[in-house]
Amino acid sequence: MTTPTFDIFNPQISVVAKGLEGKVITVYGSNNLGKTKQASRMKKPLYLPLEKGLNAIAGIPFMAINNWSDFKKVNKQLQKNADKAKEVYQTIIVDSLDAFAKYATRYVCNRYGVERLKEGNEGFGLWTEYATEVWEEVDKLISIGFTVIFIAHAEEDKEGKKSPKGDKRTLAPIIDNSDIVVYLQSNGVDEDNNVIKSSGYLAETDEYFARSRFDYIDTYIEEYTAENLENAITVAIERQEQAEGIEAVTYEEQKESQASEELNYEKLMAEIKSVGGQLHKADKLDEIQEIADKYIEKGAKITDCTKNQVEIMAVILDELKDLLADIEE
CATH class of the missing domain: 1.10.260 (434 Repressor (Amino-terminal Domain))
Known part of the structure; x- marks a missing residue:
């Protein structure tokens, strides 16, 4: 791939990529809404459980993540063997962001020999080091070209508005880079006491945070499933092509258009x-x-x-x- 040189009079032109390749998705909600189950039903998944989300799901390839160094090792292997890994996997699932933050915190504390982040750097704290550590690993993971799904629990603020639960320094690089943030809501059970599939919301309201970068996406998925989520994204891009007269490209073509001059x-x-x-x-x-x-x-x-x-x-x-x-x- 030839990377462009910087020239403000010869700018790159932004493009939209088809499909789910390279997309970043955050899904959150309370327990037992199908967050893990539907994520694991996405195409060619590799599940990175930071909590016991697979206890009732069989047949899913996974790498047990028991500390931050485990996550860094997997991330490094995905980077180093990207082409081979993309033949085997299409979706990387990180579950959940609560444990993600705790593992990162413990790693940074251990690295600098302190019990708590605020004790490091001679009392000035290790918040910058912690935020940088998280940002670098997230950036590596989402830059390879997988569909990356981050799973989070929900929390309410003082006004009762729901949003993804987690440390703000951990959430920032994930939410800011998410193409879609889906809030899941329970639909209870039917007359036979069978669980009705959750619904997914993709636009923010006064009750919950959600969003999508795609202007033409349906902001409500009545029955939240892996297939319905993928279809919503696919249809949104097709609508954009028709409405704006553009032609969506492959992920590799999009990545090439966003490349900057290589520093060798x-x-x-x-x-x-x-x-x-x-x-x-x-x-x-x-x-x-x-x-x-x-x-x-x-x-x-x-x-x-x-x-x-x-x-x-x-x-x-x-x-x-x-x-x-x-x-x-």
């Missing part, structure tokens, strides 16, 4: 040396050092940058190019 250490260093050489010949050593001093340790050489500093190198290279362009004008 060797390539960046070669360009820095090339541009730097030209500036050296133009007797611009002082200007080169001024640029270096802005972004790295004062007095250090740009060529001493490490592979962990590729973003800084990219900014430095951009300034070196501007300096060279001014000379050549």
Whole structure:
């Protein structure tokens, strides 16, 4: 895949992807509403239980997650073997966000040798480290191209409005990246005392939080099932194609359209040396050092940058190019 260079006069054009590939969905509600059962009925699932949600469901591939390091290991394997994993799995299910936050908290506390987050960093707390840890792992998982379903319980605020339960620092990267947030509501039992399937709500009201990025989606699923959820998304995209005269693309095409310039250490260093050489010949050593001093340790050489500093190198290279362009004008 060829990644584009930054040029505000040649922008990328946003596109919509068909199907569920790459979609992020959060489903929440009280117990026994079918959250886990219907998620496990999605196509080619891999279930990551952080609580005992599979006790009454058989035949579902799963990886037991008993701590944050287990989650990181699975996430790393999915990243490292993405092509092979996507042949086997299409849907990754994380259940539930309550335990997700607790495991992440314990991991960060153990990493920094404290009992509670507020005790770390000499009393200033480890909230930033905790939020960063969660964000990085969530970002890795949702960037591979699976349909990712996060399952949460519901909680009420002081006014009685329902929303996904969990630590706000954990919820933020998940809810903000969710294409759909579904609130499930019980329909009770029928006259024979058989459980009636729950209903799903996909638009916010005064009673509960829910949402969808898709303007043309049905905001109510009377009988919440895996098939009905997938159909609602599929139909919404088809309606958008017809209403807006667009053509939906594959997930890979969408991902390519959203790619930015790849930051490759060797390539960046070669360009820095090339541009730097030209500036050296133009007797611009002082200007080169001024640029270096802005972004790295004062007095250090740009060529001493490490592979962990590729973003800084990219900014430095951009300034070196501007300096060279001014000379050549």
